[in-house]
Amino acid sequence: MPQIHVGLIGLGNVGSGTLAILHDNARQIREKLGFDLTVRAICSRSLDRHPPAAAALFPDVLRTTDWREVVSHPDVQIVAELVGGTTVAADIVREAIRNGKSVVTANKELMAAQGAEIWDQAIRARICLAMEASVAGGIPIHAVLREGISGDRVEALFGILNGTCNYILTEMETRGEPLDTILAEAQRLGYAEADPSADIDGYDARSKLALLAALAYGVRVTPSDIYLEGIRRISPMDFSYAHRLGHTIRLVGSAHQTPDGLLLAVRPALLARSAILAHVGGAYNAVWVKGVHGGDTFYYGKGAGPGPTGVAVVSDLMRVAREIVNGSPERVSPFAHDRLREYAPISISRQVRPYYLRFRVVDRPGIIASLATILARAHISLEAVLQEPCPNKQDLPFVITLEPTSEAAVRQALDQMSGLDFLLEPPLALPMEPSF
């Protein structure tokens, strides 16, 4: 019976989860594969000081603090890079491939930034590269796009891809507390990083959308080309207004195939509460795919955590182990397409949506008239004006909704509003996404 040996680098949440699953499910893994998947080496910076509990599950393997010992180990056939970031992780992955090892990674940031180059290197070295764990932890969305619905063409894709943002927005929605309070609490509980920017400013979701778009459309996406807006400006009053409109608010990563090209964006948006996507709460992730032939499909699961992400890593290890045993390196490219094409990103300014504009003003006569005049001059039609009761005339919120309008026209109107002295802050403009 063949045996495939794994070397695992990084024993944080994901690494510990991966080891626990490999240990706990060893019998089922053997039943599925028809051979053993064996841990041969473990590397963690803290192994000499306070070794993580998971390391004790495999007492007889090589344990080291030097990743080079793992990627150069003669027995190791698959290296699991679970370190994260784009510095050491890039060295690990590239060195492993140079040494002829297959690679499984959970690293969205690295794969979004350098994935195409790493894949080229992998093809030349005839090794397998797998990255299921890099997007939406527990949801096997790579397997779905790469093979499950590979026969279809993707018209559009919507994702709730950052669990921290979704947790914060869900808590804000149910408890009415502001972002700062919920974020501080999430940081205390270890749900959010000390520097929350990657999550709440949307960079993490953007890396994930870049990978999903590469998978779905076979294009080489540069994350910084994707339109990006985080959730810092969302407040509890926005949920009150959204609810009155039959909607909720989520940070949505979206990809649309238009006749002119591919439009990619990560931004908070209003979602109709009748849509299943609006029911994704807490730290869950979800992806909605609109296929040209297969219609709507929807995928939902935990976005992070040792268990869900560990399942993705172990499932990848099993897939790669099968490829090695069958002698078929890189049977399916990690990006689904045989080659990634270049593409010209379409500017968000061309997207047409109904819009939600939320204002905070010092109350006085003539405010609606001023705003309506600016909108009328930009040929934008108002749908409704909403105002929740508010005793504070010095900080009065209200909402104007717009009929379908281009982002360019909305931006132009907002620019013209910037000189209005009754505005306490620039208006918040959120698109209202079509429901499914």
Add this chain to the structure above:
Amino acid sequence: MPQIHVGLIGLGNVGSGTLAILHDNARQIREKLGFDLTVRAICSRSLDRHPPAAAALFPDVLRTTDWREVVSHPDVQIVAELVGGTTVAADIVREAIRNGKSVVTANKELMAAQGAEIWDQAIRARICLAMEASVAGGIPIHAVLREGISGDRVEALFGILNGTCNYILTEMETRGEPLDTILAEAQRLGYAEADPSADIDGYDARSKLALLAALAYGVRVTPSDIYLEGIRRISPMDFSYAHRLGHTIRLVGSAHQTPDGLLLAVRPALLARSAILAHVGGAYNAVWVKGVHGGDTFYYGKGAGPGPTGVAVVSDLMRVAREIVNGSPERVSPFAHDRLREYAPISISRQVRPYYLRFRVVDRPGIIASLATILARAHISLEAVLQEPCPNKQDLPFVITLEPTSEAAVRQALDQMSGLDFLLEPPLALPMEPSF
């Protein structure tokens, strides 16, 4: 560049959809595979009389009414069996394998009844066998269970697997019409078969659950071992009561791994409306998987139709074509496990759930007392008694909900109620499934 040749047998809905997608997406398929997937032969009984429009998309291929010409064609490498049923389809699949052709099938009935034997034959012949289209059309649930989350162990699985039943129940829920009216309408529109038994008595959902359980647990399931109850007894009043209880009603196929073994059932059940599964309406299908490590994941899409099922067939053809080009037959078994184990089915009588009991009675004093006495003797605790206003004292419906009780105890109590002369029909007992 290699080229893989497909022979397609059966040009009904699924066959026509498959040809349309192969034609429409040819460029993308080539970009993904790195080679061409070419239709070489088409067989349909009606080709000589009124050839389906889809056949005209491929004018230069062999067109025949004799499936033997396709499965014996020297160029054909993959046979797509899209005939359905278990007679001719079984001959086609077995003959194709004998001739060394790989097989893609959409046939849940055949694969649920004879899948393990067909797979044995496929292994010996070193060909590939794929069956994504056999369950939940547009949802790539086979890819998910076979590879996407293969590293996890499945604790439980819930599925809405029959689109016709889900359509009927959703229409009953929203319009308040009885089953017969909606069914007749669905038959007129071509959504339901002239003989609706396979759908509404649950046989179709049972075949699909058998396949999903084989995939998820690696066991050899005999469909007739699965507890089965159809939807004929559900009426609009059941939705009124279910709504009052914060629930809806769906036909649910479920699999539970218990310490004593695997419990499989297809039956109508109450689902909390707070659960995402309760939002699956119309002809959609969905599968909820509870993983030991990865937690809850959820998959949703259209259950049938030429487009969604065609996508599943084409995705399978692409997967099998890759295996052939890479020379790796049966890299992953269609049932995910290297070998299927035998298993002892656990009787439904051991399942413990809160229950919904709905009665229709001729009203008179002492009814609740009689029923409560029988339940008390069986040591069953009542949760609530509900009654909607009803002017007809000769046919009065009401509902009793029970605290968690074993199915055996409920059945015993129902037996003892069978002699009560005020009952117009045997009580309807539905479990209330836990929400996620």
